[in-house]
Amino acid sequence: MPSTRNIVTGIAAMAFCLTLSACGSQGSDSAGGGNEPSNISVKDGPDATALPESSVAPAVLVDDCALTEPxxxxxxxxxxxxxxxxxxxxxxxxxxxxxxxxxxxxxxxxxxxxxxxxxxxxxxxxxxxxxxxxxxxxxxxxxxxxxxxxxxxxxxxxxxxxxxxxxxxxxxxxx
The missing domain is CATH 2.60.20.10 (Crystallins)
Incomplete structure (x- = not known):
């Protein structure tokens, strides 16, 4: 089972990729690039931020879509x-x-x-x-x-x- 930190990292990477078009093209032969985020570093150790197991996933950050818009x-x-x-x-x-x-x-x-x-x-x-x-x-x-x-x-x-x-x-x- 993946750790909470890995799940949070995945969500953050996906949001980063979607909102800033920062997806890499490694392993993809399409012009639009692949699905893997590139140039994303994750802080490890006691300063790393993680959601507790009971937290609800955050809303998706897209420039003109307010987090309050369903x-x-x-x-x-x-x-x-x-x-x-x-x-x-x-x-x-x-x-x-x-x-x-x-x-x-x-x-x-x-x-x-x-x-x-x-x-x-x-x-x-x-x-x-x-x-x-x-x-x-x-x-x-x-x-x-x-x-x-x-x-x-x-x-x-x-x-x-x-x-x-x-x-x-x-x-x-x-x-």
Missing amino acids: VCLYTNVDHKGKIDLPEGDCFADLRLLFLGAANDAVSSAVNNSSEPIRLYESTNNGGRYIVIEPHSAQADLRAKIFTVFHGNGEIASNSGEFNDVTSSYCAVKPS
Whole structure:
């Protein structure tokens, strides 16, 4: 089982990588670089900061997404082109925002809430969907890395993309 310090280090490295585009390209032949953070040093010893086991993971730091906003959606990859959303963690029809310009236009997302967020292909939280885990961000929904689910919860694709198809979103509340 990984130590708390390793988990915290991983979260910090991911946030650093996502917010500052400081991901290295080692082991990756793509132009966008790899998923491993580079040039990150972690302080060891008694001065090292670690969260206690009972702490909740911190929200994701993305420049224009306030930590108090449960969901931030963007029209471009790398969290660019923020869509101004109404307050809350659920919205049933993105066609109602900006004369429909927000519908089928989401290319990256941030979930600062403590609940998983589903991005749905159809309005009224219907159709296929992907899950954005709590306190996480997805910088590029074009990547073929997402588990895409049918509306009934069955897996539609284990390595699908979800770029420019979101029409609604909602937090998944525990039963």
